[in-house]
Amino acid sequence: MPNTPEVSSLTLNRLSIYLRSLRQLEEERVATISSQELAHRFHLSATQIRKDLAQFGEFGIRGVGYDVAQLALRLSRLLGLERRHAIVICGIGNLGRALAEYWGFNHGPFAVVAGVDQDPRKIGKRVGTFVIAAPDEIERLVRETGAEIGVLTVPPSAARESYLALVDAGIRAVLNFTLQRLEPRPGVRVKNVDLRINLEELAFHLGG
């Protein structure tokens, strides 16, 4: 991991949101913006913006605000988005297939370049931009495609085995949709995605 000061998930997710807001401002040809305006426009907190950015150096100019294009570029570099990150998907069920073709996973620095499934009826079939391979091909696929991110969309019972296969193949970043906890491995970053948390947020607003 070349670039790992301890920055929390929450901070990183806010930086992503700032970057998206700045991209929208760039499209609208806004050249500079203050933290207050940025906060107001995108329903963020100005104090939080200043605090988050302060962790990574000096960004704004007092009394003028941020240079939109420059801040977008610096955040993009900081987030590691100025170079390609190829993705391999383990498990081409409905969710794996949806992610293989998902705009957000095939845009900018990201591209889904390979996928494996243990179902012999699926192997050899085309999904998105690749042909589904057998699980024992993972190491070759990672080597040949330079994939760095593994996505786990296998059934929960296969989560651990697929995870270890990804790690053995040299994958150092794993997006885990299986709801199974995976054991930490040195140098490997696992991000667990639990889509239910979004429903719980909506449930709060619907009332008890």
Next chain:
Amino acid sequence: MPNTPEVSSLTLNRLSIYLRSLRQLEEERVATISSQELAHRFHLSATQIRKDLAQFGEFGIRGVGYDVAQLALRLSRLLGLERRHAIVICGIGNLGRALAEYWGFNHGPFAVVAGVDQDPRKIGKRVGTFVIAAPDEIERLVRETGAEIGVLTVPPSAARESYLALVDAGIRAVLNFTLQRLEPRPGVRVKNVDLRINLEELAFHLGG
């Protein structure tokens, strides 16, 4: 919306995480826990836990900590999880189908009870626990099933129309996977889900 003090998404998502941690402690038959222990055990912040809970009343006992079962129940009530919330899905492509059968959407208070798609070849086919209906059936489906949450997994070009159909049918909480911004409607809560943010977090750790 019966229950809407202004609580941020981030706070609500943390409450969900606390609740999951408490459920795990319940399974391990832990009866009481301090905010420090809770924080340490689940990689959270003790200060943040105390601050978040303080917004909603008095939970812990000084010197003893939290009663695990009681705090879990109170958080569950607070989040509106002590009663059923039925879900209708608009758009039964790969993602819609995956979510219809997703454990997290069919567990505890949540159940996917209906789904619509405009493809005549899909209408009448069974997915999860329901049969796919035509989009013009939404109002009847919502009325008959008591669905309160709508999930948008249609193509981006159909997002607005499907959203308005959900709102017209009486849906007040929408989970939007389309990456299209939806116009606010009075009394309707929209939660936009952008799965790419998880990749951006991993990209940071992979370095630029």
